[in-house]
Amino acid sequence: MNTEELDTIFSVLENPIRRKILAKLAKEQHYPLQLSKELNISQQAIMKHLKVLEDNKLVISFEEKSTLGGPPRKSYISSKRISLRIDVGPDTFNTEIYDYKEIEDKISNDKELMTEDSKVEVDKFKEFNDKYLEIKTMKDPSKKLTELSKVIQELDKELEELKLKRVKLLNMREEVVHESNRLIGELCREYNERKILYYLLSHKERDLSDIAEALDLRERVIMDLFRQLTKQRILLDFENDLF
Numbered sequence: 001m002n003t004e005e006l007d008t009i010f011s012v013l014e015n016p017i018r019r020k021i022l023a024k025l026a027k028e029q030h031y032p033l034q035l036s037k038e039l040n041i042s043q044q045a046i047m048k049h050l051k052v053l054e055d056n057k058l059v060i061s062f063e064e065k066s067t068l069g070g071p072p073r074k075s076y077i078s079s080k081r082i083s084l085r086i087d088v089g090p091d092t093f094n095t096e097i098y099d100y101k102e103i104e105d106k107i108s109n110d111k112e113l114m115t116e117d118s119k120v121e122v123d124k125f126k127e128f129n130d131k132y133l134e135i136k137t138m139k140d141p142s143k144k145l146t147e148l149s150k151v152i153q154e155l156d157k158e159l160e161e162l163k164l165k166r167v168k169l170l171n172m173r174e175e176v177v178h179e180s181n182r183l184i185g186e187l188c189r190e191y192n193e194r195k196i197l198y199y200l201l202s203h204k205e206r207d208l209s210d211i212a213e214a215l216d217l218r219e220r221v222i223m224d225l226f227r228q229l230t231k232q233r234i235l236l237d238f239e240n241d242l243f
Contacts, residue, residue, distance in 0.1 A: 006097045009084065012056050017041060018049050022078055025059055029077040050076055058082075087170060091178040128155060177201070187234050192217065196225055197234070 013019055020039055024030055032050065036043040053059040057080055064075040081101045087094040132151055138144040180201055188194045195215055203214075212219045229235045 006095060008056060009082065009097055012052060012058065015049070018053055021046070021049055021053065022058065025076055025078040029075045031064065031073050031075045089174055091174045091181060092170070192221070192225055193229060196222070196229070
């Protein structure tokens, strides 16, 4: 997802009421009057928040027959898969948002992205999936729910372990970036030179137009700065990618 989509999602989810609505809809479908009672908020306000969520495709609505024999009523349910991550620290600022189903499909279908670690994780996922499919065949609803609960707990444990690994990597990255930024400060006096080096440290792309757009500098200015940094032997192995 691009920056515009990220800003939109931030704008929608910054409201705590909309987050509470999504939390409810992630468990089961609700109609506006239910949400109004559950959250102790007027139905009119609930409808306004639901419209924002639906306009941004975070929920969908559909007509549902009334259990009391009345006219059909509109019901809502969560619909969009999103993983949103924000890392902020002394030497860290990263934001990322993506559809986790799309990412899974992309990695699974791209052999270059399938590292050995990824293959291990896929095998582990298969174990969970096989267990889940086996549980689905059970006839006893109570026993089935008990076994599903165990799987949920195991999945949560796996997610916690992944979080710990990510936190360790994030802390190490911050230390490495801190030292890199310190060296850039020593090597370059000009702000735009430092700006380029900061960018190159954390971005793989070497397309001139992309760099110019990201840094809000003209391509000619970027090229002049590249030449200057190369002449000073600061870019080193970057230079082959840039020219």
